[in-house]
Amino acid sequence: DSKHLGSDHYFKGFLRSVRRRLTMAARVLARGLIAGASLAGGLALFGTAAATEDASYSLLVDISERVKRIENSVCRADGKHKAEYGAGFPFFPEGTTSLLSKHLTVEAYEQLKDLVTPNGYTLERAIQSGVDNLDSGVGLYAGDEDCYTLFAPVFDPLIEDYHGGYKPTDKHPSDLDASKLVGTVDPEGKYVLSTRIRVGRNIRGLGLSPGCTRAQRREVEALVTKGLAELTGDLSGKYFPLRGMSEEDRVQLVADHFLFKKGDRFLESAGANRDWPEARGIFHNNDKTFLVWVNEEDQMRIISMEKGADAKKIFERLSRGIAAVEAKIKAAGYEFAHNDHLGFIHSCPTNCGTGMRASVHAKLPNVGQHPDFKKWCAKLRLQPRGIHGEHSESDGGVYDLSNKERLGKSEVELVQTMIDGVKVLIEAEKALAAGKEVPAVLRA
DSSP: OHHHHTTOHHHHHHHHHHHHHHHHHHHHHHTTOSOGGGHHHHHGGGTOOOSOHHHHHHHHHHHHHHHHHHHHHHHHHTTTTOOOTTTTOOOOOTTOOOHHHHHOOHHHHHHHTTOBOTTSOBHHHHHHHHHHOTTOSSOOOOSSTTHHHHTHHHHHHHHHHHTTSOOTTOOOOOOOOGGGOOSOSOTTSSSEEEEEEEEEEOBTTSOOTTTOOHHHHHHHHHHHHHHHTTOOGGGOEEEEESTTOOHHHHHHHHHTTOOOOOOOHHHHHHTTTTTTTTTOEEEEETTSOEEEEESSSSSEEEEEEEESSOHHHHHHHHHHHHHHHHHHHHHTTOOBOEETTTEEOOSSGGGTBTOOEEEEEEEOHHHHHSTTHHHHHHHTTEEEEBTTBTTOOOBTTEEEEEEOOOSSSOHHHHHHHHHHHHHHHHHHHHHHHTTOOOOHHHHO
């Protein structure tokens, strides 16, 4: 027991001696200075023999690492390298408003800082983006599915805060039945330019983008693209890997607005951009109405889109696409990362649940310029942004409007929220253009 041996100076010296000899023997093997059958002689430093050099080299390295850990444990037990309570807690200057700065306490940090998920992810890595970027809205990323349970003292209150009181005991529903949708967004076809609905999906056991290994990312690409290549009917299409992409394909994907870029500084700090652009790519069907982004912020972003406002048709295609991709993943012996509490697991806790963003690009110049525009969107449970993505501005009075909620409501409910909310804003646009009062729901 290292706790009892920690004060023994001779024992610690012995550990250092053993580790030095192990390391020396491993180096000898690695340099090939021990020929063929003399492997056993190389290991005879410790009176041991083995069957192959590769196996013996790995064994020596493994033993050396284990001895090093014992040595470190002995030092800790003897009071060395022991950090002062809270010494590693990150500094959040006054005025920092991220949810991470609000919910990461010194107590939680000390409780969790030395824990490691089975995939090798730590609390320090989970919070790094929020520490680097003090203007983060959230600032916390999961490197694998286990983060949500191992680091629950930080993730749970943050999720409850962001998702409107969603508690650790709550259950998330799922419903992809497009036939349940009611009404259309823009029956006149004058305001909505296009409609897009996407979800995120990740494969259980293969990490999440901030924490996956290079091998796991490659495995995700191989699994997903093999399944996509087997899609049929209106879902069939082609995969375009980012690495080695031809200039002709790149230009066309940019023109189609399909090409995704390297993640922003928030994802960069989280570790999601590592090895860019390896094992990343874009699939789209022949009609360019069904897309799958591979290894972007999540392992998969599954997207259904087209011009106009037929949200029901677009959602129906998305539902079929999700089911088809899931069937291929299951046939390969894997499954989507999902649980009854958080729904579908994502790298960013804001996306857990449905991972769904149902959006339209709508031309609403009068509504967009109204001082209460953002307040109206909040009342209708919509999230407004510019058409060039998050944090962008409007272009020509055209806004991207989507459901704000992700967790605690089903996919059908969220698409219906988008349909109903955008309809109200269109009515407000008509009223403002005619010099009349906006709908009563916005005045309440």
